[in-house]
Amino acid sequence: xNSRPALAPARSVDEYRAxxxxxxxxxxxxxxxxxxxxxxLHALLAADVHSPLExxxxxxxxxxxxxxxAESVLVTPVTLPLAGVLAAGADALQxxxxxxxxxxxxxxxxxxxxxxxxxxxxxxxDGETVTVSRGRGVGEFVxxxxxxxxxxxxxxxxxxxxxxRHVAALAAVGLVTVPVVAPVxxxxxxxxxxLMPAGVPLRPGTIYNSNGAALAAALTDNGAExxxxxxxxxxxxxxxxxxxAAVAAADVVLTSGGVSQGDFEVVKxxxxxxxxxxxxxxxxxxxxQGYTVVDGVPVLSFPGNPVSTAVSFxxxxxxxxxxxxGLPPVPEQWLALRDPIRSPAGKRQYLRxxxxxxxxxxxxxxxxxxxxGMARADALVEIPEAxxxxxxxxxxxxxxx
Amino acid sequence: xNSRPALAPARSVDEYRAxxxxxxxxxxxxxxxxxxxxxxLHALLAADVHSPLExxxxxxxxxxxxxxxAESVLVTPVTLPLAGVLAAGADALQxxxxxxxxxxxxxxxxxxxxxxxxxxxxxxxDGETVTVSRGRGVGEFVxxxxxxxxxxxxxxxxxxxxxxRHVAALAAVGLVTVPVVAPVxxxxxxxxxxLMPAGVPLRPGTIYNSNGAALAAALTDNGAExxxxxxxxxxxxxxxxxxxAAVAAADVVLTSGGVSQGDFEVVKxxxxxxxxxxxxxxxxxxxxQGYTVVDGVPVLSFPGNPVSTAVSFxxxxxxxxxxxxGLPPVPEQWLALRDPIRSPAGKRQYLRxxxxxxxxxxxxxxxxxxxxGMARADALVEIPEAxxxxxxxxxxxxxxx
Numbered sequence: 053x054n055s056r057p058a059l060a061p062a063r064s065v066d067e068y069r070a071x072x073x074x075x076x077x078x079x080x081x082x083x084x085x086x087x088x089x090x091x092x093l094h095a096l097l098a099a100d101v102h103s104p105l106e107x108x109x110x111x112x113x114x115x116x117x118x119x120x121x122a123e124s125v126l127v128t129p130v131t132l133p134l135a136g137v138l139a140a141g142a143d144a145l146q147x148x149x150x151x152x153x154x155x156x157x158x159x160x161x162x163x164x165x166x167x168x169x170x171x172x173x174x175x176x177x178d179g180e181t182v183t184v185s186r187g188r189g190v191g192e193f194v195x196x197x198x199x200x201x202x203x204x205x206x207x208x209x210x211x212x213x214x215x216x217r218h219v220a221a222l223a224a225v226g227l228v229t230v231p232v233v234a235p236v237x238x239x240x241x242x243x244x245x246x247l248m249p250a251g252v253p254l255r256p257g258t259i260y261n262s263n264g265a266a267l268a269a270a271l272t273d274n275g276a277e278x279x280x281x282x283x284x285x286x287x288x289x290x291x292x293x294x295x296x297a298a299v300a301a302a303d304v305v306l307t308s309g310g311v312s313q314g315d316f317e318v319v320k321x322x323x324x325x326x327x328x329x330x331x332x333x334x335x336x337x338x339x340x341q342g343y344t345v346v347d348g349v350p351v352l353s354f355p356g357n358p359v360s361t362a363v364s365f366x367x368x369x370x371x372x373x374x375x376x377x378g379l380p381p382v383p384e385q386w387l388a389l390r391d392p393i394r395s396p397a398g399k400r401q402y403l404r405x406x407x408x409x410x411x412x413x414x415x416x417x418x419x420x421x422x423x424x425g426m427a428r429a430d431a432l433v434e435i436p437e438a439x440x441x442x443x444x445x446x447x448x449x450x451x452x453x
Numbered sequence: 454x455n456s457r458p459a460l461a462p463a464r465s466v467d468e469y470r471a472x473x474x475x476x477x478x479x480x481x482x483x484x485x486x487x488x489x490x491x492x493x494l495h496a497l498l499a500a501d502v503h504s505p506l507e508x509x510x511x512x513x514x515x516x517x518x519x520x521x522x523a524e525s526v527l528v529t530p531v532t533l534p535l536a537g538v539l540a541a542g543a544d545a546l547q548x549x550x551x552x553x554x555x556x557x558x559x560x561x562x563x564x565x566x567x568x569x570x571x572x573x574x575x576x577x578x579d580g581e582t583v584t585v586s587r588g589r590g591v592g593e594f595v596x597x598x599x600x601x602x603x604x605x606x607x608x609x610x611x612x613x614x615x616x617x618r619h620v621a622a623l624a625a626v627g628l629v630t631v632p633v634v635a636p637v638x639x640x641x642x643x644x645x646x647x648l649m650p651a652g653v654p655l656r657p658g659t660i661y662n663s664n665g666a667a668l669a670a671a672l673t674d675n676g677a678e679x680x681x682x683x684x685x686x687x688x689x690x691x692x693x694x695x696x697x698a699a700v701a702a703a704d705v706v707l708t709s710g711g712v713s714q715g716d717f718e719v720v721k722x723x724x725x726x727x728x729x730x731x732x733x734x735x736x737x738x739x740x741x742q743g744y745t746v747v748d749g750v751p752v753l754s755f756p757g758n759p760v761s762t763a764v765s766f767x768x769x770x771x772x773x774x775x776x777x778x779g780l781p782p783v784p785e786q787w788l789a790l791r792d793p794i795r796s797p798a799g800k801r802q803y804l805r806x807x808x809x810x811x812x813x814x815x816x817x818x819x820x821x822x823x824x825x826g827m828a829r830a831d832a833l834v835e836i837p838e839a840x841x842x843x844x845x846x847x848x849x850x851x852x853x854x
Contacts, residue, residue, distance in 0.1 A: 088651070090666035090682070093673055107825050109660055114820065116715040139687075139717050141647030143657040157715035158758070159647060159822075161658050172714055200817075201825035208828055216674050217854055220667035220759055221828035224660070228652045246542030246560060250489070251629045256544040257562050259510055259625070265491035266621035272494055273617050281491070286540075313573055314517040314558035316540050357559065358621055416601075419515065421560075424508050424602035427609055427622035453618055 086229035089222035095232035106198035119166035125187035169193035239298035275377025309356025337420035357420035404429035490623035496633035507599035520567035526588035570594035640699035676778025710757025738821035758821035805830035
């Protein structure tokens with residue numbers, strides 16, 4: 053995450069998306085984390101896992117019954133002396149005496165010399181002897197060692213998204229940990245004197261902070277691991293301190309607010325002198341964007357309007373985060389507009405849309421403050437830079453939210 | 454979870470699945486949990502959420518620029534006296550003096566009397582006055598209070614699976630918590646003297662415990678919340694103590710092992726006297742099954758072979774757990790068998806299959822110990838009770854794992 057491409061003013065969406073991808077993709081191999089099989093559900097296996105042992109580990113009984121030689125029960129009924137009882141978990145170094153039987157539980161070792169198991173249903177016993185009413189052939193109800201997997205066999209291949217059945221197999225061979233692709237660790241840092249936490253009555257001029265929860269949710273939803281969510285006022289010292297903590301803990305930091313043309317732009321003012329690149333991207337909403345590499349960690353700075361923040365994440369961060377998490381790309385489709393739309397010249401516009409059987413309906417105005425309206429949307433409608441208006445029925449590219 | 458249907462011997466798969474569903478479905482309404490919007494991602498909203506306030510909370514500026522009366526800039530260029538600066542988060546109780554302008558940042562309140570905002574790009578200022586080069590109409594770049602959502606409006610309807618955009622809207626209206634459907638709390642209790650934890654060298658006759666990790670993963674994968682995973686030897690006192698802890702913490706307890714016809718069946722021996730119902734279900738693998746209601750909590754007792762445990766979960770527990778979590782049903786399809794198969798009369802058999810373009814291939818033998826083989830499967834192939842053999846090409850029901 054060390055490259056530092058320059059951000060030209062009014063850069064295109066595609067150029068800036070490529071810049072963000074370059075910033076977030078690790079320079080070397082993807083980081084790997086060792087986790088217990090029981091904690092690896094839904095993780096992406098980072099390397100082929102070969103079995104360190106064979107399964108079954110030892111020859112064992114598939115039934116509750118009697119281990120014996122098949123030749124002892126060729127003619128039935130027949131009564132054999134009982135030479136012992138083996139529970140699951142018992143050791144079975146003693147070979148079977150010739151012509152005798154050993155009582156075995158399911159999963160118990162079958163002693164050397166025995167070559168089949170007669171199920172308990174086909175027997176009766178007085179505790180000293182067992183009478184077998186139906187014979188069995190060599191190998192019946194005996195699970196031979198190594199018939200499920202042999203030592204060194206490929207158990208689960210690299211790149212597998214681990215499901216419960218993989219967890220079962222990895223645990224069954226006794227692995228303490230397995231290597232999985234480490235999720236991108238992400239920190240969220242919202243800014244702005246006007247943002248209040250939930251539960252605090254709003255003073256005039258203030259609003260509730262939704263960007264912290266929204267960015268954390270979006271990161272989690274796309275395979276990243278959120279290591280911190282913090283908020284800074286527009287005070288430079290506070291922002292600098294919280295930024296330092298975020299950079300120390302994360303592989304990428306997302307900030308919101310403080311990047312446009314106003315008089316109090318804490319993000320731009322602190323990160324600019326640290327090499328931050330701030331400028332306009334030809335997109336609506338979400339035009340003002342910035343990035344900085346701080347101590348090797350990329351910091352992406354989104355604008356603060358809730359819809360601008362969300363669209364910035366969707367358009368610039370989500371594709372590369374899904375790639376790094378091994379998740380499928382964001383689904384796109386081409387659909388008919390149900391209503392005519394207008395769009396600014398020279399900017400790619402993303403409208404919030406709702407998918408219907410008859411095409412996509414625009415559900416909120418273009419205003420970047422319409423965060424409640426966005427909750428009714430399930431897609432982003434993409435209007436290309438050169439287009440300024442489209443009639444109902446025009447076919448547009450739609451990205452699922 | 455209080456009903457206690459009786460388990461007849463050799464009960465059918467469909468009957469026992471219905472019994473398990475009846476045991477797990479809560480008697481009253483589904484339990485609800487209050488969680489912060491930021492912790493509610495992917496949860497199922499339990500009730501309609503109406504907005505407790507309007508958004509925007511107050512009339513504010515959509516741009517960095519100058520709030521003024523549109524009539525003051527009908528003719529441009531024009532120079533107006535500057536009456537102050539309003540940052541985002543500032544209060545704006547002072548009305549705009551007639552014929553003046555106030556500098557405003559994006560999101561800052563627009564003072565009473567101002568009716569439009571001129572973007573900073575269309576102005577120049579010496580700090581005392583501002584010169585406007587392009588006029589604006591009434592309402593331009595002003596976000597009126599309540600235009601996104603009004604107090605009392607439906608913000609997110611009950612039954613919504615919460616996505617990041619819903620989290621954003623719920624946080625934006627300042628909600629401290631939202632009601633979501635509480636996940637089923639599940640405890641896992643494996644049994645058996647022969648099961649060893651990972652990292653411990655195997656003594657002869659012992660194997661690694663895979664059922665704990667596998668059941669926990671399967672529960673999580675189907676929307677339950679795993680509150681504990683424990684293992685008991687076949688010692689009655691130990692099992693009783695661990696069972697008590699599990700029942701105290703969970704809405705449902707899953708046990709593995711100790712339910713068949715052997716001499717050391719701790720689960721059956723302890724739970725039988727507590728009203729447990731144990732018997733055979735006409736299924737392979739997974740025939741021996743049991744259930745008990747302990748202190749009002751259903752305890753489902755699966756057999757201990759890893760594949761039997763996994764198939765028991767898939768067939769009996771997974772459907773109702775998905776229903777309770779509001780997840781879509783297990784996907785089923787009808788596919789051609791690529792190989793001939795045999796199946797025991799009178800039992801429904803579930804074979805492990807792999808989906809291919811040419812149909813479903815059976816990837817592991819029917820043995821209930823083939824846990825590594827199950828990792829290569831992505832489906833269960835269902836063979837009806839009355840069928841004893843099928844040729845290649847026969848169409849069978851297949852459940853996705």
